[in-house]
Amino acid sequence: MDSRLNEVRETFANFADEDGKWKYLLDLARAHKGMDASLKDEKFIIQGCASTMYLVPKFDGEKIHFEMDVEGGTTNPLISRGLGALALKVYNDMAPADILAVDPKFFQDIGLNVGLSPTRSNGFASLVKQIYLYARVYMALSKK
């Protein structure tokens, strides 16, 4: 878990300027594979995002696997998709307890929010909140 956080922290620390951060998010977005259309159910839409972002969790009893995709109608919301991919880079395929152990302010601390539009910033916060919510639910279920 720490290695993932350190990798992301280092990546952000090494950006020479703001442009580096945006291009990194574009790269993440382009490399991110979407999800099967059959998974795109309304109940998986992250509320508060400017684009339509789907986050589908799958718990195997140990770790949570997330599928994420963003739809933007006629536009290509690369930054939003990049933000989603970044969140998954940290939280995907982690045990619920490990997810909950990550400081929710991690992304704020590494400077992700700097220069991010309020809408995207709020959307990202909603996404992270939803990931923690799933982690709490699955942790509670696995204790039963």
Next chain:
Amino acid sequence: MFSFLNGKSPFDEAEERLEAGETVNGKPKLPTGPIMGWQDGVFLLVIIGLIVGGYQYYQYVKRNCAETFAKCDSLYVAAGEDASKFAEVETCYEATWDLAFVSDTLEVLRQNRLGEIEDMRNAQKDLLSSANDALDKGDTAAAAKIVTEYKGAMLLYTGDKSEWDEIVKIAEVQAAKEAAKAAAAEPAADSVANSAAKK
């Protein structure tokens, strides 16, 4: 003969000649006929045409992209002076989705500017929501004030836009009523002043 189409490289051909004993001073005998057949010539021309055409197309696409983004950029600068132009800026950047080539730098610019406009749209949605709340409370003056004080671009989509337009109409009726009230009050005030002066 030099050929692209017979499946042999010039080296194979030279080797064959050498094996056949066609040598001059121990080196393969140079071909005496035309250097290549007409089919190979056509093939070579097609390849050259594709390379040149591809390069020209790439230059055209790059120039077209730069021109379109420059146009959007100048609109964006103009919108800095007149916020109502942000709708045009958005339309301009939306049109760039049709471009065949967009560099990373321009992609970042497009994403950020469209994000900025999305924020403005959300801010206008918030205003609409406040105006609707005021209307629900029966405070039409407050609702009218919210929409009339807004100086930004109309960025709302169909449903929200018609709600906004309705409130604008209410605001206009409200303003007309107030103007009529003020006009009615003016002669009365004048007559009071006149009669006071006569006394």
